[in-house]
Amino acid sequence: MATGKVRIFELAKEVGLSSKELIALFNDRLGGVFEARNQLSVVPDQIADLVRGVLAKPVPAPAPKTTPVPAPKKAPAAKRTPAAAPAPEPSVPTLKPVPVTSRRGAAARPAPVQAQTAPPAEAPARPASRRPTSEPTIPTLRPVPPGQSSVTPRPQPPQQASGVSAPAGIPVRPGLSPRPGQPGLPGQGYQPRTGVPGRPPQPGRRPSGNGPFRPLGPPRPLRPAGPVMPDQSAPAPSSGEKGGRPGDRARVREDKVSKKDREKDLLLEKERARKKRSDGAPVAPARQLETIEIPDLLTVQELATSMIVPAKDVITELIKTGTMATINQNVPSDVAISVARKFGFNAVVKEAGEEVTVEQEEDKPEMMAARPPVVTVLGHVDHGKTSLLDKIREENVAEGEAGGITQKIGAYTVERGDRKITFIDTPGHEAFTAMRARGAKVADVAVLVVAADDGVMPQTKEAIAHARAAEMPIVVAVNKMDKPEAQPERVKQQLAQEGLQPVDWGGKTETVPVSARTGDGIDQLLETVLLEADIQELRANKNRRATGVVIESALDRGRGAVATVLVQNGTLRVGDIVVVGGTFGKIRALVDDKGKQVKKAGPSIPVEIMGLQDVPSAGDTLMVVSDERVARETAAKRKTRRRDTRIATAGGQRVSLETFMQMPTEGKKTLNLIIKADGQGSLEALRARMESLSTAEVDIRVIHGGVGAITPNDVNLASASNAVLIGFNIRPDETAKRLAENEQVDLRFYQVIYDIEDDLRKAMLGMLEPKFREVTLGRAEVRKIFKVSKVGTIAGCYVTSGKIVRNAKARILRDSAVIFDGEIESLRRIKDDVKEVTENFECGVQIARFSDLKEGDVIEAYTSELVAPEPVPA
Numbered sequence: 001m002a003t004g005k006v007r008i009f010e011l012a013k014e015v016g017l018s019s020k021e022l023i024a025l026f027n028d029r030l031g032g033v034f035e036a037r038n039q040l041s042v043v044p045d046q047i048a049d050l051v052r053g054v055l056a057k058p059v060p061a062p063a064p065k066t067t068p069v070p071a072p073k074k075a076p077a078a079k080r081t082p083a084a085a086p087a088p089e090p091s092v093p094t095l096k097p098v099p100v101t102s103r104r105g106a107a108a109r110p111a112p113v114q115a116q117t118a119p120p121a122e123a124p125a126r127p128a129s130r131r132p133t134s135e136p137t138i139p140t141l142r143p144v145p146p147g148q149s150s151v152t153p154r155p156q157p158p159q160q161a162s163g164v165s166a167p168a169g170i171p172v173r174p175g176l177s178p179r180p181g182q183p184g185l186p187g188q189g190y191q192p193r194t195g196v197p198g199r200p201p202q203p204g205r206r207p208s209g210n211g212p213f214r215p216l217g218p219p220r221p222l223r224p225a226g227p228v229m230p231d232q233s234a235p236a237p238s239s240g241e242k243g244g245r246p247g248d249r250a251r252v253r254e255d256k257v258s259k260k261d262r263e264k265d266l267l268l269e270k271e272r273a274r275k276k277r278s279d280g281a282p283v284a285p286a287r288q289l290e291t292i293e294i295p296d297l298l299t300v301q302e303l304a305t306s307m308i309v310p311a312k313d314v315i316t317e318l319i320k321t322g323t324m325a326t327i328n329q330n331v332p333s334d335v336a337i338s339v340a341r342k343f344g345f346n347a348v349v350k351e352a353g354e355e356v357t358v359e360q361e362e363d364k365p366e367m368m369a370a371r372p373p374v375v376t377v378l379g380h381v382d383h384g385k386t387s388l389l390d391k392i393r394e395e396n397v398a399e400g401e402a403g404g405i406t407q408k409i410g411a412y413t414v415e416r417g418d419r420k421i422t423f424i425d426t427p428g429h430e431a432f433t434a435m436r437a438r439g440a441k442v443a444d445v446a447v448l449v450v451a452a453d454d455g456v457m458p459q460t461k462e463a464i465a466h467a468r469a470a471e472m473p474i475v476v477a478v479n480k481m482d483k484p485e486a487q488p489e490r491v492k493q494q495l496a497q498e499g500l501q502p503v504d505w506g507g508k509t510e511t512v513p514v515s516a517r518t519g520d521g522i523d524q525l526l527e528t529v530l531l532e533a534d535i536q537e538l539r540a541n542k543n544r545r546a547t548g549v550v551i552e553s554a555l556d557r558g559r560g561a562v563a564t565v566l567v568q569n570g571t572l573r574v575g576d577i578v579v580v581g582g583t584f585g586k587i588r589a590l591v592d593d594k595g596k597q598v599k600k601a602g603p604s605i606p607v608e609i610m611g612l613q614d615v616p617s618a619g620d621t622l623m624v625v626s627d628e629r630v631a632r633e634t635a636a637k638r639k640t641r642r643r644d645t646r647i648a649t650a651g652g653q654r655v656s657l658e659t660f661m662q663m664p665t666e667g668k669k670t671l672n673l674i675i676k677a678d679g680q681g682s683l684e685a686l687r688a689r690m691e692s693l694s695t696a697e698v699d700i701r702v703i704h705g706g707v708g709a710i711t712p713n714d715v716n717l718a719s720a721s722n723a724v725l726i727g728f729n730i731r732p733d734e735t736a737k738r739l740a741e742n743e744q745v746d747l748r749f750y751q752v753i754y755d756i757e758d759d760l761r762k763a764m765l766g767m768l769e770p771k772f773r774e775v776t777l778g779r780a781e782v783r784k785i786f787k788v789s790k791v792g793t794i795a796g797c798y799v800t801s802g803k804i805v806r807n808a809k810a811r812i813l814r815d816s817a818v819i820f821d822g823e824i825e826s827l828r829r830i831k832d833d834v835k836e837v838t839e840n841f842e843c844g845v846q847i848a849r850f851s852d853l854k855e856g857d858v859i860e861a862y863t864s865e866l867v868a869p870e871p872v873p874a
Contacts, residue, residue: 006048009039015055293350296333303336307343363541371540371603372420373533378463379449384479387516411551411606412593416526422604442549445532446472449479452486456494473532475510482515540603545624546570553615555704561612565622573600577631581620582639584631585612669698672723675705676730678817698764709816712736719743772864778802782857793851794844804861805836813858820850
């Protein structure tokens with residue numbers, strides 16, 4: 001065969017071996033020269049030619065008739081004599097291989113040698129087409145050292161029925177003969193494996209003959225029953241052999257370890273060593289921790305990848321800190337920072353940069369202009385804050401609007417001479433707190449209202465803490481100075497204890513005595529506020545795209561999503577495309593604090609905007625962008641990031657009436673409700689009644705109300721605002737029900753308004769009793785009506801989802817409104833009474849005590865089960 005690119009499986013066919021045996025021979029004998037990976041590996045030409053020469057099937061020539069060598073008639077059996085050396089034969093390999101000794105069991109038993117003439121039938125050798133008695137192996141390519149001494153071999157008896165004679169003149173080890181089936185030394189030829197004449201085959205041994213030969217490993221011990229490996233026919237090599245098979249097999253196993261696995265193990269060892277060093281003694285001051293940047297929200301896998309640490313080690317550290325998270329769950333940035341420090345990294349939270357870049361001009365000094373100051377009024381609700389604000393508004397009302405001005409929005413502007421001041425109304429501090437938490441510096445000056453007859457109260461201290469967190473200057477308005485029991489000096493003393501040292505006491509806090517009833521001190525208060533603003537030198541650039549912040553927002557039925565925005569920089573115009581938090585839209589109208597529509601609004605001007613797709617949150621940032629596509633993509637990314645952050649922080653917990661009082665909330669708790677009713681009158685009564693249940697500890701807010709069935713949009717709004725969804729004589733459709741289960745939104749359905757009121761009161765007190773929870777079994781659509789005498793009305797139905805069960809409760813829905821609630825009296829399939837009918841089958845249904853069924857009605861089968869709420873902690 002011509003030389004070329006030959007693969008292992010082709011070469012194995014040529015030499016009569018299997019691919020697995022040839023690969024094992026290569027790795028055993030030529031491990032350092034050539035490595036065989038699989039049957040498709042290419043064998044070099046030199047090695048292929050050598051294998052063909054060594055493992056080629058020998059074709060022995062017919063043996064000529066010779067005169068037997070005379071020998072003594074008797075020879076002792078235990079005496080070993082040197083074997084006769086026959087004439088050398090031509091050999092294929094050119095290198096001198098190491099002589100391979102035969103196994104002990106292969107030595108023949110000596111027998112008397114008699115002079116006889118070989119019979120003619122036995123003189124010829126075996127035909128050339130027959131395979132040798134055993135497969136040869138590739139010799140180890142090691143040169144024989146020169147001058148090797150000869151040894152006396154074990155005597156060889158003459159073999160009958162064989163044309164191959166034992167070679168002579170070749171030095172071998174004493175007592176051992178060349179291994180059958182292996183090539184001998186140069187000129188020695190091949191040693192076929194033959195059995196001992198007259199010896200019966202042992203049980204469990206494979207008789208010698210043609211068959212595969214496996215050269216790897218020592219022979220296994222014989223078993224009484226079961227299959228025996230082919231090379232078990234030979235016993236283990238003698239203890240004097242060097243380079244035994246166990247060592248070769250170990251080397252094969254070691255070579256099978258891939259380089260990639262070794263590099264991976266080395267990398268893991270380095271990381272474990274670094275982890276142990278970081279967990280040990282404190283880091284020396286001279287050593288700097290490696291700094292990595294992480295986002296404000298990331299998964300466990302992303303954290304592990306940034307540190308080049310196995311994810312299982314990160315999960316172990318999270319468990320130690322009390323955070324249970326899987327590899328794909330998000331972890332907050334503060335937890336990620338503490339875990340990274342334990343692994344020797346200094347994690348730095350990179351700012352969550354905006355997904356879009358606002359095209360804007362540089363704020364050059366010549367483009368900056370003075371802007372009105374933004375003032376927020378804080379204080380206890382009983383200290384006259386609302387009265388003071390009303391007095392300020394009356395001082396600035398136009399003559400045609402004498403008697404007061406309607407508060408349209410949560411922020412408004414007043415004029416003082418040629419100067420303007422923007423006031424932000426923050427009742428209950430809710431919007432103010434939300435803005436502080438999001439880091440939006442909205443107000444420039446804080447006016448703290450303290451009653452002269454009451455002094456500093458706990459809510460006053462809370463307001464001081466909010467103002468300090470925002471790093472705003474504080475102007476104290478000591479109100480109710482017209483009362484005889486007023487004690488302004490006592491108020492100043494209490495303020496000094498809180499760290500607000502009055503100016504007349506040598507401090508830096510301005511205190512102005514005022515009276516909201518008489519109006520005394522109002523002008524002085526406004527002058528003091530303007531003085532504080534002049535010290536800060538408030539300036540802004542109005543010749544750029546606008547940016548602002550949301551003061552408050554609401555969902556109006558007639559106008560849609562409405563938000564009160566304070567413009568901080570630039571100019572906001574009608575028609576601008578804006579991104580506000582997780583929503584976007586095109587501004588359709590701008591309304592100022594007087595209720596008038598305007599075309600634009602500059603810095604520090606509060607306006608009410610309309611045209612947003614959804615209701616933003618208080619504290620969200622407004623930003624004008626170039627086109628709607630960019631606005632849509634940015635809003636979607638922000639909404640997804642907020643949802644992941646909320647789930648990672650709160651563990652995905654949804655509010656319900658059972659768990660409402662258990663939720664940890666600082667200050668006043670708020671319960672958001674979404675109400676869907678069957679009529680506008682019911683909706684208005686429910687809204688007024690629910691909001692009237694608010695107390696000093698719990699505020700109930702109806703954030704949305706509507707008429708008609710519960711839709712997926714209602715469920716999404718309840719999920720985003722963490723609200724409870726209430727249906728009054730209304731049922732949800734299938735899509736909305738599945739979405740509510742996935743989003744874990746609390747759906748509740750009532751038919752009596754007093755039941756809603758009782759559940760809300762119990763939820764506010766944390767005393768909700770065990771309730772019956774409805775489990776929907778299935779729905780069926782009425783497609784045909786049958787009137788049967790003496791039986792009643794039978795509805796021919798098609799089960800669209802779930803199953804319809806006999807004697808189960810059922811309600812009749814017509815245009816998503818409940819018209820009857822009863823039980824299933826009879827259920828038939830074809831002509832047989834059945835217990836239940838599953839989805840995609842037709843059936844006949846009879847409702848007890850109801851016969852006004854129409855085609856197109858929906859029969860909803862359900863059952864009720866008692867569910868005990870979770871206990872409220874003390």
